[in-house]
Amino acid sequence: MKLRLPLLAVILGAALFGGCNTYHYYDIDTQAMSPVTETQTSTMVFCQLVVSGAASDTIGLAQGTGCPPNSFPDIGTIEYATFADSGQITFTFNGYYMMEVDPNQLCTTASTTLTASDQITQTGTILLTSFNATNCPPHVTP
C-alpha cells in the first residue's frame, strides 16, 4: 500500500506532463523577390499553403486571407499549429490565376522545410523567385 500511492503519482504525473500533446507553432513568412513583380503577384486570385511531411494539411487562401496579396514584397506570415515534434515539415506556397487548383494556371510556387523538434515556435521563409507569365498573364479589365 505504501508503494502504490507514489507509483500512482508517478504515472499520473507522467501522463500529465510527459506523454501529452504540446502545440508547436511554425510561422511561415512568404516573400516575393526579384524578378517577381507586384503586378505579377496581384494576378493571383487563389493561393494554397500545402503542409507535408510530419504534418499534413492544405490551406486555401483567397480574397481577404492573403490572396491576392495585400502587401509586396512581404506577402505576409501564416502561423501553423501542430503537435508534431519530430521529422521534417515542408510548407509549399502555390499561387493560381483562377479560383481552382489547376497546374495550367499555376503562377508561382516555392517551399521551405523545417525540422520539427521540442522547440515551441519556429520561423521559416518562403521566397517566391519565379513567376509563370504564360499561365498568369495580367488580368485585362474592359
Added chain:
Amino acid sequence: MLPRRKRTHASQVGLGLALVASALLIVAATPWSSARAAEDDEAPKAAVPDAPQVEDTDKPRDKSLLAPTPADAAVTKKNQSDNEAFYQKWQFWAVSGAIVVGAVAAIWGSITLYHSLNGGDVRPCNKMFINCYGQGEPNP
C-alpha cells in the same frame, strides 16, 4: 407493673371471626381464586358508574412529577424524527448535495484533464499575421 390481662371467651371468639373473615377476603380477592373465576364467567353487568376520582390516591400531589422532563422532550423529538420521510431529513440532502457536487467536479475535472492531455488551448493568433491555421485553430 401492670397485671397481665386475662383473655375472655368473647375476645377469643372475636379473634376467630376476624381470622375467618380475613381468609375469605384473601380468597375472594385473589385473581385465580374460584370466586373470581365465577365472577369472570358471568355476563357483564350494566355499567356501574365509577366512584368519583376526587380521591384518586394514585395521582401524585407533587406537581413537579407531572411536569414534562427533558428526557420526555428528547423522546418526543426522536419519535418525530423517526416518523419523518427520508427526504425530510437534512442528512439526505447533505449526502445528495455532496454526491451532486462531487459528480460535477469529477466531470469538470475529467474534461479539463482530457483537454490538457490533448494540448489545451492553442495560443491566440498574432494580429500581425495573415491568419493562423492547423490543430486547435478555429480556421479550417
